[in-house]
Amino acid sequence: MTKHTVINKRLFINIGTNPTLDFYSTRIVFIDPQVEDYQSLVLGVLPDTSVVLLDANQDGIKQISQVLESHQGITSLHIVSHGAPGCIYLGNTQLSYETLNYYAADLMGWANALSEDAQLLLYGCNVAQTEPGVLFIRCLSELTGAVVAASNDLTGNAALGGDWELEVSTGDIVPHLAFRQEVIAAYTSILPVVLDPSFDSDGKVTTNLGSTDIGRSIALQDDGKILVAGVSNNNFAVVRYKSDGTLDSSFGSAGKVNTNLGSTDIGYSIALQGDGKILVAGVSGNNFAVVR
Template sequence: MTTLHTSHFQENSAIFTSDTHSLVFIDMAIEDYSGLANGVLPNTQVFVLDSTQNGVEQITEMLASCNPLNLTNIHIVCHGIPGSLQLGNTNLGLDNLDKYSQQLQQWQNIRSASAKSDKPWNLLIYGCNVALGDAGAEFVQKLHQLTGANIAASRQRIGNAALGGNWELEVCTAQMEVSLAFTETTRKAYAGVLATFTVNNTGDADDGNANNDITTLREAINLENSTE
């Protein structure tokens, strides 16, 4: 049975069994996050990340508080751009991976301590264009090194086909079976895509850094064009 938990209440309410193989973290900032949360496959636990708090810290805290013995897959569903994820109120990208290196390494340690097998675990990232270009490729490799996980991500949009999206995580750091967390019905019904570009600066220049929390109208236009 799949149970939906928010980050605030999961410590007291999460119940894991020997059949729990996957954890799914869904950022509540994405469109219809509840529809995705209710459409996961069996043997999957779902946690919703509070979009007003640090998402990396939320994931680390939740992993530390649970003990699924047969955990093999962790899925992260959030908005993305090349080389960066939006997790809660925090960007996790090339410019700050070092800042979060200890927490990311904890993900590996926590999983290793609870697993019955020493086989590598899989981290599947559902975020538009995360693995696109040089920045995307470097981000995926560094995340693999820090977490010890096999990473699967996409160079394309994730989501609704009419908006140019699909559900293919075609970029992998190793040979691995990419098993998606959501049913086919859920994927086909999803109306959005997992990318967003929010303008927060009145300038008309593109500094070329998508991960510095400064997005001008010019930069947003260029980012949007790069995903088409």
């Protein structure tokens, strides 16, 4: 398949070539190539659908904005990517409730390309799961002007627990998927966040510091070790992990350091000096606080 290829009346565009190529369709599908077997989805869209394959090494939100800035009247915008509650992963970045402000100008720019009754469909797993997930799609709808629909469970193969229903929406719509029924029925994967099994065997680490523990900031050392700062029992807390996710026993007490500044203490940010010393900034009572 060449970079610009017409396949059974479907226009396929590789984002790395000509992102402003004219579309003849008002239905556009953006696919993140980190999705398993994305090729079958590219080939499986409905007729008169334009497909844009994102560059996995670039900012996916910016790529979508670049494509949309020269188009108008799009009635349905489909984003196929991995997802998590309140978050979708596009290229080398993520769009989440926490990053909406950063991308607000881009998202409001999408509104210029969409029709007044446009649908924005997010196919990632669990995106609208939990209260933060619902808040995310509501805010996304406000910024883009589109009715947003997303899934509150796994998306994809039924044998793996998935389906192709976008159960939660910001308006009274029936989401119309962009793929042929036989293609989604034959799809063998699901669209959750893919965790790294080399990190603590399953890609997840939970560390109990003994009380209400919240990690708020992260920093990477040159040797690959990971520093996480936050709060535990109203004290500054810092934990250091090895690159494989295990606690670094050479740091503090079994990889953990708690610092009591005498009040309600919360570490909000962590940074490394050039000499390797660690700075944690936050609040103690009603005062600024910095610990080194």
